[in-house]
Amino acid sequence: MQTPTAAMLVIGDEILSGRTRDSNMHFLARALTDHGIRLAEARVVPDIHDRIKQAVQSLSAAYDHVFTSGGIGPTHDDITADAVADAMGAAIDVRADARAILQAHYDARGQELNAARLRMARIPDGAALIDNPVSAAPGFSLGNVHVMAGVPSIFEAMVASVLPRLTGGPPLxxxxxxxxxxxxxxxxxxxxxxxxxxxxxxxxxxxxxxxxxxxxxxxxxxxxxxxxxxxxxxxxxxxxxx
Amino acid sequence: MQTPTAAMLVIGDEILSGRTRDSNMHFLARALTDHGIRLAEARVVPDIHDRIKQAVQSLSAAYDHVFTSGGIGPTHDDITADAVADAMGAAIDVRADARAILQAHYDARGQELNAARLRMARIPDGAALIDNPVSAAPGFSLGNVHVMAGVPSIFEAMVASVLPRLTGGPPLxxxxxxxxxxxxxxxxxxxxxxxxxxxxxxxxxxxxxxxxxxxxxxxxxxxxxxxxxxxxxxxxxxxxxx
Incomplete structure (x- = not known):
């Protein structure tokens, strides 16, 4: 069989300004190689809706899979979910399954599921959730785009959640x-x-x-x-x- | 004044396979931020002529500067100089000034400037050399594309050579x-x-x-x-x- 191809899209001003050194790309590169998927390109773009949207559309059309990291938290600069939904032509809103996961998580800790945290339950129509065993707020797969958190421990856990779903070729x-x-x-x-x-x-x-x-x-x-x-x-x- | 924009293009199969963890992007991000140039995008592509060419053309048209790392050594997988020349429509051959630098370097060490090493003197017409105080073989600036080595110590020295030439805005x-x-x-x-x-x-x-x-x-x-x-x-x- 043909080895599936993939691209990675790292999203975040903090990487491009040099404040933070990305480690997710290297982690994903190794994980994909082991899984028999060939990482064929990687990009880093800032927290700008149209830049994320254009990169997702371009990479989603060119490769079998796109993996994103960053921008799915509760703050105003977390705009990845909406940009990916826009790129893929999907509607997006707070979804009951994601909301239930967050509700259970915050209830167990005596914390409030406020409006900001509820943003993390914004999931595009038709997307499959990606399990987050670290901090509950899920990622998602929409078409061939897999949207994951930027915090390395969470990103790595999400990669472990999503990779078994994907068919790899013989490993390189x-x-x-x-x-x-x-x-x-x-x-x-x-x-x-x-x-x-x-x-x-x-x-x-x-x-x-x-x-x-x-x-x-x-x-x-x-x-x-x-x-x-x-x-x-x-x-x-x-x-x-x- | 408007802050100049830049993109980085990391070239190398070893980054995408996960064999090597890139450190040049983070180094360049910090150096550009300090110099008042905004890194607006980064990409990683494999050692494939057309992939390098297309990325250079796309990034060179979109940003004020493009900085590349990797693929300018003496071996068969070092194809960056030719791909950049092709992207920018420039002829490329062994150039006398670059050859003289290499000849002096290898003469001083009693080593031979053989055909493989002479490939590192392939410089596009119209390019300005970028000084390499570590291992002599120069990088070059062709139009708004600055071509540098992938080995971090050499990349960092070349960034120090080229940045003072470029006008930055007020630092971020x-x-x-x-x-x-x-x-x-x-x-x-x-x-x-x-x-x-x-x-x-x-x-x-x-x-x-x-x-x-x-x-x-x-x-x-x-x-x-x-x-x-x-x-x-x-x-x-x-x-x-x-």
Whole structure:
């Protein structure tokens, strides 16, 4: 089968201003790779309705799945749910199932489900809720768009809730070879290997260790045997310097 | 003056597969904010010529500046320079000034400027070189696109080389108020303050401390006095619980 593709959309002024360093993209990238879904693009946009809407429409049309993080809390700058509903042409209002989840959560803590918190029960028509075991307020899947919280602990829990629903392909496998030569010394031979083996994807990433330059060569494929074959060839080509 | 806008384009399969966690976006976001340039969007794309080309064209048309990271080394997967040249309609070949920089660098180390390393002297016609004090191989600015290395130490040095050339606006200032109430308790009052003060942008970011929920409220503007006024109002509204 074809490996499904995905995009991630990180939503939040605080990422673009540098106040907060995003960690959700890296978490999702690893989780999708393990699940056999290929993350093909990621974007970060500010808390502006039309920017969110346009990005959702563009990514939703281009990829099998879109995962968003951020902007689904109770404050005025949390506008993701409404922007996604608008992008997908769905109506949105407080929904009974989401409201019941929040009511139970706040009742149990003796807190009030006030108007601000009730905004977190705004769920588009036709969306399926995504469970939030951390703080109750749910995410949702609308069409191929999966809307999740920005707080990393909640985002990660929501990814764990939603991924089992999605059909992945065979996971993308990889092996690395640590070559104790600078990239410039191995590049020509490595390029020939890459050209001869289109069944794998080969990346090279430089490193410096105790002042010496080396290259981490990564071979990726869904076919483990193909990786093994190329790794054997690379190990012969680039033995450790004696 | 209008604050210039910018986009960042992170290029690399290793980011999207989750092998590597990008740190350049966060570094650039902070550096641009300090320099008075507003980072308005960021994207991550894989090492695919047409994906890089399309992203560069789209972002270059939409923003005052585009900053790229990754894909300018000597190996077969380093295709950024050619893709950017293609996107901007510029010819590209080994250029004498870049070649001279590399020749001096490798001569000084007794290393060979071989064909692979010479690829790093491929610079589009009309581009200005960006100094690389770490490992010599230059980046370049072509039109409003600034092409830099992906290795964080080199990326950061190149940002330091290129930013002084670019005219920034007044820097975006911000102040934070740590409110010891959950977002759901302050959201309505905070929303009224935000609506009454369009001259500032107000964001709210939840935190948990010793099991208690709080909110970091961030007020942003280029006008320091406007921030001071709103911060005073917020401090009156949300005093620490006695």
């Amino acid at each position: 496998l990889s092996q690395s070879l640590r070559v104790l030569w600078p990239e410039g010394e191995i590049a020509e031979a490595l390029g020939r290997v890459a050209a001869a083996h289109p069944e794998v994807s080969i990346g090279s990433y430089p490193f410096t260790l105790n002042g010496a330059q080396g290259s981490n060569v990564v071979v990726r494929s869904q076919d483990g045997a193909a990786i093994d074959g190329v790794m054997a060839e690379l190990s012969r080509l680039f033995p450790d310097p004696a | 200032l911000s102040q934070s108020l740590r409110v010891l109430w959950p977002e759901g308790e302050i959201a309505e009052a905070l929303g009224r303050v935000a609506a009454a003060h369009p001259e500032v942008s107000i964001g709210s970011y939840p935190f948990t401390l010793n099991g208690a929920q709080g909110s970091n409220v961030v007020v942003r503007s280029q006008d320091g006095a406007a921030i001071d006024g709103v911060m005073a109002e917020l401090s009156r509204l949300f005093p620490d619980p006695a």
